[in-house]
Amino acid sequence: MSPDPRAPAPRAPGGTTPKIRIRGLKKAFGSNVVLDGVDLEIAPGESLVVIGGSGTGKSVLLKCILGLLTPEAGSIQVDGEETVGLSEREMDRVRRKFGMLFQSAALFDSLPVWENVAFGLIQAKEMKRAEARKLADRRLADVGLEPRVGELYPAELSGGMRKRVGLARAIATSPEIIFFDEPTTGLDPIMGHIIDKLIVKLTSKLGATGLSITHDMASARRISTRMAMLYKGRIVWNGPTAEIDRSGNPYVEQFIHGTDEGPIDIPLQDHFA
Amino acid sequence: MAEPVVPVIQPLGRAFLAFLAVTGRLVMFASQALSHCFRPPFFGRLIVRQMIEIGYYSLPVVGLTAIFTGMVLALQSYTGFARFSAESAIPNVVVVSITRELGPVLASLMVAGRIGAAMAAEIGTMRVTEQIDALVTLATNPFKYLVAPRLIAGVVTLPMLVLVADIIGIFGGYLVSIYKLGFNPDTYIKNTLDFLIFQDVFSGLVKAAVFGFIITLMGCYHGYNSKGGAQGVGQATTNAVVSASILILSFNYIITELFFAR
Ligand SMILES: Nc1ncnc2c1ncn2[C@@H]1O[C@H](COP(=O)(O)OP(=O)(O)OP(=O)(O)O)[C@@H](O)[C@H]1O
Ligand SMILES: [Mg+2]
Numbered sequence: 001m002s003p004d005p006r007a008p009a010p011r012a013p014g015g016t017t018p019k020i021r022i023r024g025l026k027k028a029f030g031s032n033v034v035l036d037g038v039d040l041e042i043a044p045g046e047s048l049v050v051i052g053g054s055g056t057g058k059s060v061l062l063k064c065i066l067g068l069l070t071p072e073a074g075s076i077q078v079d080g081e082e083t084v085g086l087s088e089r090e091m092d093r094v095r096r097k098f099g100m101l102f103q104s105a106a107l108f109d110s111l112p113v114w115e116n117v118a119f120g121l122i123q124a125k126e127m128k129r130a131e132a133r134k135l136a137d138r139r140l141a142d143v144g145l146e147p148r149v150g151e152l153y154p155a156e157l158s159g160g161m162r163k164r165v166g167l168a169r170a171i172a173t174s175p176e177i178i179f180f181d182e183p184t185t186g187l188d189p190i191m192g193h194i195i196d197k198l199i200v201k202l203t204s205k206l207g208a209t210g211l212s213i214t215h216d217m218a219s220a221r222r223i224s225t226r227m228a229m230l231y232k233g234r235i236v237w238n239g240p241t242a243e244i245d246r247s248g249n250p251y252v253e254q255f256i257h258g259t260d261e262g263p264i265d266i267p268l269q270d271h272f273a
Numbered sequence: 274m275a276e277p278v279v280p281v282i283q284p285l286g287r288a289f290l291a292f293l294a295v296t297g298r299l300v301m302f303a304s305q306a307l308s309h310c311f312r313p314p315f316f317g318r319l320i321v322r323q324m325i326e327i328g329y330y331s332l333p334v335v336g337l338t339a340i341f342t343g344m345v346l347a348l349q350s351y352t353g354f355a356r357f358s359a360e361s362a363i364p365n366v367v368v369v370s371i372t373r374e375l376g377p378v379l380a381s382l383m384v385a386g387r388i389g390a391a392m393a394a395e396i397g398t399m400r401v402t403e404q405i406d407a408l409v410t411l412a413t414n415p416f417k418y419l420v421a422p423r424l425i426a427g428v429v430t431l432p433m434l435v436l437v438a439d440i441i442g443i444f445g446g447y448l449v450s451i452y453k454l455g456f457n458p459d460t461y462i463k464n465t466l467d468f469l470i471f472q473d474v475f476s477g478l479v480k481a482a483v484f485g486f487i488i489t490l491m492g493c494y495h496g497y498n499s500k501g502g503a504q505g506v507g508q509a510t511t512n513a514v515v516s517a518s519i520l521i522l523s524f525n526y527i528i529t530e531l532f533f534a535r
Binding site: 063067088092093096098099100102103104106107110119120123124169173 | 410411414
């Protein structure tokens with residue numbers, strides 16, 4: 001157990017600088033307080049999954065780290081560098097370390113699939129288009145798509161294919177840190193399994209640090225080395241995946257068993273009683 | 274007795290504050306976009322694509338608008354001027370009204386409907402489907418990648434489009450004058466050229482450049498700030514067209530005043 005009472009996170013192995021270190025992060029939209037003092041650390045090379053109910057602010061957490069949303073308070077450090085309050089230009093430099101698979105894939109529908117995958121290479125890394133094209137085809141192959149798919153437009157893809165293209169785009173620039181926002185939601189179980197395997201394989205191939213969000217427990221167990229649970233704007237539990245079943249935390253237990261009896265209250269009115 | 278005044282003043286004050294807030298946001302958006310227009314890297318490929326979209330694909334709409342405007346102009350001025358035997362002034366009326374006012378204003382209004390709406394819809398959809406977030410995550414500034422190329426293309430392309438509209442509009446007047454009103458073609462052309470003044474054409478092209486900026490700025494601004502799914506995008510589209518049209522008409526007056534008021 002960590003000596004810091006606000007961060008029950010086990011320290012990164014060897015006490016190195018964490019890849020990402022979040023302290024007291026707060027974010028509200030008007031009167032809707034979404035994050036209310038999140039403390040989280042992610043060590044280099046580990047794969048952390050944040051679990052939590054729908055609407056608890058998991059996506060908002062990722063967007064704060066990426067600088068897409070500005071938090072009201074708190075600190076976010078990437079490789080020991082404070083990123084809250086950086087200028088757009090400086091933040092762009094930090095962003096080059098990240099890759100992100102969006103919940104909705106968020107593919108650019110004006111560009112063919114291969115240009116979607118190659119986008120970061122062409123724009124941020126200023127690679128020649130022909131060269132980027134070759135690399136994009138290789139990334140598409142990595143996620144099990146034929147080069148033929150590269151010519152299609154996002155609107156012509158199925159949901160599973162979009163997720164895989166999004167995955168290829170997230171890893172194309174060989175980022176140090178990759179975020180996956182609900183990589184398996186809306187997919188059939190087999191495709192979900194395939195995506196999980198890809199995530200594990202590709203992050204370890206790149207030696208990248210992973211931060212994923214999901215409410216699919218099976219998927220969470222497969223891709224994580226550590227889990228954290230977000231509830232009411234705070235991290236209420238945080239530990240190795242192997243210990244999730246004996247966490248002793250009532251929130252986690254209710255969540256992994258998916259029962260409606262426990263400390264997590266979901267306000268519903270029963271009009272049929 | 275101050276009381277009866279309050280119910281009038283309060284909403285007025287609130288509306289005025291809201292107006293100031295919108296103007297402030299718009300100015301900030303515009304200056305951020307402009308600063309990216311002049312700083313490398315420039316996306317030549319995107320600028321050309323937008324120029325084709327704004328210029329080439331608007332040609333049919335703008336051409337039709339211009340030719341019918343020129344035709345009706347000749348016809349209407351004939352019915353008026355014939356009473357004073359001043360028919361010879363028709364080429365003058367056509368040339369001056371087309372180059373100064375109708376060419377730039379009508380062409381721009383048509384383009385506002387076509388391009389302003391399309392831009393707001395495209396960028397708005399990118400906003401609500403997180404594509405703009407994805408762009409930022411890939412370390413690409415959306416002002417640089419989405420807004421600046423559109424603004425540049427609008428400012429460069431609209432004058433070209435208006436030049437074409439001027440020519441087609443004057444030709445429309447010519448058609449009606451020759452084939453319907455029985456003018457002599459040689460005299461008509463000579464009169465037209467006599468009345469064709471550089472400053473008129475130039476002021477029209479300056480207007481076109483300003484209107485091109487207004488149309489693309491409104492399309493980008495409303496698209497970029499749209500929220501709330503398909504309905505929000507629809508709202509952004511409407512706002513882009515309405516605000517661009519109103520701004521075009523009011524800036525038309527201001528520029529005319531600057532050029533011609535002595
Ligand atoms: N741009 C925004 N403006 C206003 N409110 C927002 C915005 N984005 C998110 N929220 C609010 O923040 C809360 C958390 O949203 P978030 O998308 O992070 O949920 P989530 O945990 O990812 O849920 P899910 O698992 O369903 O994706 C919600 O109450 C949502 O209404
Ligand atoms: Mg989410």
